[in-house]
Amino acid sequence: MLLQSHGSLAESSLRSLLEAAQGERSTGTLTVRNGNGQSASLYFLFGHLFHAQSDGKAGDDAVVSALHWTRGDFEFDAKAKLPADESVKAGISELVQTAESAPNVPGAAEPAAQVEAKAERIEARVDRRDHVEPERKVEAPQPRRGVKHRPQPKHGREPIPVPAGQIIYDSLKTSFVDFPRLITTLEKEGYTGYVRLLTDEASGLILFREGSALECLYDGAADAGSLVLGKQALQRFNDDVTSGHGVLDVVGLSPELIDGLYELTVSRPMYTELYAAWVDMKALLKFLSDRKLSGSVMIRSTGGTGVIILADGELAGAYTSESRDISDKPDRALALCDDPAAMIEVKSADAVKHPPLDVDEIVGGLRGSRGSQVAAPMPPAPPVAAAPEPVIPTNPTMPVMPAEPPTAQIPTGGYSNYTQPTPPSVQVAPTTPPQSSGPQLDWATIVAELQAMAEDALGNRARKVKDILGAADPSLGGVETAIDQIPSISLLFVDSSRLEQLAQEMRARLKSHL
Numbered sequence: 001m002l003l004q005s006h007g008s009l010a011e012s013s014l015r016s017l018l019e020a021a022q023g024e025r026s027t028g029t030l031t032v033r034n035g036n037g038q039s040a041s042l043y044f045l046f047g048h049l050f051h052a053q054s055d056g057k058a059g060d061d062a063v064v065s066a067l068h069w070t071r072g073d074f075e076f077d078a079k080a081k082l083p084a085d086e087s088v089k090a091g092i093s094e095l096v097q098t099a100e101s102a103p104n105v106p107g108a109a110e111p112a113a114q115v116e117a118k119a120e121r122i123e124a125r126v127d128r129r130d131h132v133e134p135e136r137k138v139e140a141p142q143p144r145r146g147v148k149h150r151p152q153p154k155h156g157r158e159p160i161p162v163p164a165g166q167i168i169y170d171s172l173k174t175s176f177v178d179f180p181r182l183i184t185t186l187e188k189e190g191y192t193g194y195v196r197l198l199t200d201e202a203s204g205l206i207l208f209r210e211g212s213a214l215e216c217l218y219d220g221a222a223d224a225g226s227l228v229l230g231k232q233a234l235q236r237f238n239d240d241v242t243s244g245h246g247v248l249d250v251v252g253l254s255p256e257l258i259d260g261l262y263e264l265t266v267s268r269p270m271y272t273e274l275y276a277a278w279v280d281m282k283a284l285l286k287f288l289s290d291r292k293l294s295g296s297v298m299i300r301s302t303g304g305t306g307v308i309i310l311a312d313g314e315l316a317g318a319y320t321s322e323s324r325d326i327s328d329k330p331d332r333a334l335a336l337c338d339d340p341a342a343m344i345e346v347k348s349a350d351a352v353k354h355p356p357l358d359v360d361e362i363v364g365g366l367r368g369s370r371g372s373q374v375a376a377p378m379p380p381a382p383p384v385a386a387a388p389e390p391v392i393p394t395n396p397t398m399p400v401m402p403a404e405p406p407t408a409q410i411p412t413g414g415y416s417n418y419t420q421p422t423p424p425s426v427q428v429a430p431t432t433p434p435q436s437s438g439p440q441l442d443w444a445t446i447v448a449e450l451q452a453m454a455e456d457a458l459g460n461r462a463r464k465v466k467d468i469l470g471a472a473d474p475s476l477g478g479v480e481t482a483i484d485q486i487p488s489i490s491l492l493f494v495d496s497s498r499l500e501q502l503a504q505e506m507r508a509r510l511k512s513h514l
Contacts, residue, residue, distance in 0.1 A: 006075040009034075014067050015099075017074060018092045022047045027185075029080035033072045040066040043082055045169075046181060049092060051085045059087030060095060067099035084171045091464075091489065151200045151246045159205045159217035159227055160264055161305045162194055163317065164324035166252035175244035175459075180363045186250075187211045187359075193253045194261070197237055199246030204237040207262050209255060212356040214262045229265070234362045244459070256316035257326070259349070260309030264296040266354060267347040276301070276342035281334050284346075289313040294349040299333055301342035306333030443474035446513055450479070450506050457502045464489050465502070476514070483507055 003020040004012065014032055021030065025047035033039040040054035040062055052062040090098070174197075186195070190211040197204035202220030206213055218233035219226055228236070240246060253261075276299070285297070285308070292313040299306040304321040308330045317326040318333045336342055450469050454462040465486055472482035486503040487496055 003076055005077075007073065009069055009072045009074060012074070014069060014074070015096050017076075018042075018049065018063075018096070021049070021076075022092050026076070026078065027082075028076055028078035029082070030074060030076045032066055032069065032074040034066075034069040035072040038069075042066070045082060045172075045176075046178070046185070049088050049095075050176075051083055051087050053085075053087070058085075060090050060098070063088060063095045064099045064102065067096065079168075081167050082169055084173075086173075086176070093488070151198045158203050159219050160261065161307055161319075161321045162196065162205065162251070162261065162324070163253070163257065163307075163319040163326045164251070165193060165257075165326070167249070168193070168252055169248065169250040172248040172250070173244075174241045174246055174248055176461075177241060177248060179238060179241045182248075182250075183213070183359055183363055191250075191252070192255050192258055193251050194258070196249040196251070197240060197246055198249070199240055201245075202236070202240060204233065204240070206234070206237065206357075207258055207265070209258045209262070213359045214258070214354075214356055215265050216357055217265060230357065231361060234357060234359065238362050254316070256311040257309055259294070259311065260296050260307075260316055263294070263347055263349045264298065264307070264309075267295060267350050269345050270295065270348045271344070271346040274344040274346075275340070276337035276344060277340035279337070279344055281337050281344075284344075285330065288346070295347045297333075298345045298347075299336045299342055300345075301336040301339035303336055303339060306336045308333050441476075441513060443479065446510065447472065447474075447479065450483075450509065453506060453509065454502065457498075457505075465499075476510075479510060480507070483510070 003017060003024055003026055009032065017030060017032075020026075021044050026044050027046055028044060030042040030044065031039060032042070038055050040052060040057075042049060042063065043051040049063070052059060052066075054062040054066060057065055088095075182195075185191075186208055188211065191208045192210055193208055195206040195208070197218075202218065204216065204218040204220075206216045208214065213234075215229060216234040216237055218228050218236045220236060241248070270293075288295075288297070288310060290313065294311050294313075296310065297308040299308075306318070306320045308318045309316040315328060315330060317328065318330040319326050320332050320336065323332055337344075447469050451462075451466045454465040454469070458465065468482050468485055468489070469479070472478045483503050483506045486506070487500040489499060
């Protein structure tokens, strides 16, 4: 089933929608309504259901409750802003099993509860007419839930000031991000915008245009001259994300703005160290417009930084470090020129286009290892002497050997007159079953070893795997059963092929103890 943008729960159950979102690795918000005034919002990131909320419920409880709804409608918004909260702990299959085993008691009591709540609201309105309440103070907006700390680099700088745009992902915790898969998704969707990294020690930026990474910037040292570009910057950016440092923002911009930011990064200055005290900015902008310049004008003052981006002499957008909203007028940026010590720099687009950043050189190996990991083919079994037909292996990871060409048939006698010879009667002395001479296995140590393998392979995403191993029966069959469950686990940003590879490595390690 394909995940539709909208429809009826009577035709497409919530269970089928969840499974479709997981199978298609969808990203967005699924909103379901039961027709009785209740609704639930379920949030997906690359097919992983990480947060859910409904009337008075959140997380697993909200999903299980919504799974009981058989009437109503749904809609899926692939462009919705995702929250930073992470409340869903169980996988989709576990949530479905929980919903099927739990009776829908709350649903049966909903109408009565709604009537009672409606009566209470009416009584409350009557009371308020008789008793005038004192004026309430407006509370200050509360910080976003789920983000206890949004990192800011200690050096207080950013590679270049970037404007606000269409927020696609906000404050994604890098510990939950599969960076190679994120890059692949942005490439396939022809993404135009930037990916920003913020940690306590560094800041980074990757500029994308129509799915191609134009440039990467990384500023991670205390001194102001520590900004690096290109391959070295992308390597440090990737190292921070892989290590789980900081958060990521993914923001969409227009191609003209991205071109301007790119030229702001790589182009040589056309005019530099111009003091605002003796520059007529309006005359300068008219001069650049008459020359059909594509590039940028940057104004640095004690009050902040202003950026004006031009495309063929026309204003593509302007913003400041204090007000990131993109404006179609340069007034806010030009206001920084009231500082006589403000410095102005003009950059023009290079005539020679630079090749896009080679992302595969940094993340290509990880992309291949996570996206296309398959089990190493087992060597073919030795031929069996009396096999009348070739045996075709059923394990999909084992190569199927092509059938050998037919050989000349040797005429043989028929078997119709053949009788099985009667073996001679031999007296065999009774024996007792041999006792096992092998060492007794320490299953606790073996399980701990397998859990350490999961920790090494998955890092902070290994909790579910370790729990399954820890709950296994301390026997060969129990541990093997636990290992067999690993490929079916749903983990955020962990491809199933990666889990299959981990399971095979665990089987090999277990076999080494036997």
